């Protein structure tokens with residue numbers, strides 16, 4: 001899995017400062033492969049597990065949609081019920097200067113939306129415990145939420161202040177002028193996340209410390225890619241303290257670029273399977289998916305900001321009087337902006353997720369090609385790996401195609417496994433995509 005979620009997360013912090021969209025969960029699965037005939041290489045689960053997997057992915061999907069809908073509805077209610085203007089009143093009363101007002105208003109808004117989201121998030125953690133996907137205690141879970149709250153406030157407040165400053169200077173073009181420094185924040189955020197943010201939530205250590213033999217083996221895969229990932233850029237994340245699933249990802253760029261392998265993967269996968277999982281991550285690394293992801297995010301943000309600008313204009317013209325919000329520079333207008341951006345970012349999910357799936361597929365191809373000559377049967381290893389990953393995360397073998405299209409940031413496990421089973425570019429007449437023969 002690539003660290004594309006981090007970009008989405010930062011975009012979410014920037015653009016929808018207050019919406020804790022389901023960022024923590026990895027996607028469920030979907031597939032067209034319902035036929036039982038002939039083809040042995042199909043992602044399958046034993047009956048008891050299958051039933052749980054179908055239930056679990058259905059609940060997760062409902063939760064994801066529920067949270068998205070509830071986030072939009074709650075913003076609308078804050079406006080309709082006059083709560084946004086009340087919070088604005090409190091902020092204006094509390095302080096004579098803009099910074100003081102902003103600090104109060106942003107805090108209140110963040111507090112109210114966090115509390116309103118909490119029940120559904122508690123339900124989300126509850127089902128991940130019930131279905132064995134998480135082992136995190138409630139105290140630690142709540143602690144993580146508190147940290148996210150603090151982080152969102154610390155990052156969000158200066159951004160909101162900057163936004164209102166830019167709106168004052170350029171009421172009609174703020175979406176463009178604000179987009180530029182926002183992208184600066186995204187770039188800085190992606191750079192510092194592995195160093196300052198990720199360690200707030202999980203423990204990391206150099207992979208060589210506990211798994212020197214694994215590093216040696218991974219260096220073989222790296223050498224085959226003709227690139228360099230020095231051992232000190234390989235990290236082990238102590239995921240087992242919270243999660244049961246297997247994972248690895250690439251994060252950061254420049255001096256902070258690194259590969260992270262979850263300790264759960266090291267514990268549950270064979271060295272050959274880890275080679276494939278690592279090869280996939282190396283694909284993200286070599287194919288510059290972090291940079292591509294940032295460039296893509298930049299385009300999406302520009303469009304969202306413009307839509308945000310237009311949407312706020314239209315809504316204030318129509319409902320401004322009823323909501324008690326006169327102009328876009330009123331603090332309460334921030335709620336309108338967040339509502340507009342929430343709606344359009346949901347509508348843009350198929351595009352962003354489709355883009356993410358295309359990167360993931362490229363990394364799958366790269367990972368499988370990278371194993372050639374290192375393991376005996378790259379196709380079989382890739383198939384085994386997907387089976388292992390899918391079972392560990394209780395992926396539904398038969399997800400709904402529309403749900404996959406809209407909500408999955410990875411292709412379904414069934415799809416990935418079926419592709420791997422049939423992909424052998426080394427036979428006569430075929431050509432590997434990323435490696436020379």
Ligand SMILES: [Zn+2]
Nearest residue numbers: 001002360363
């Ligand atoms: Zn990936």
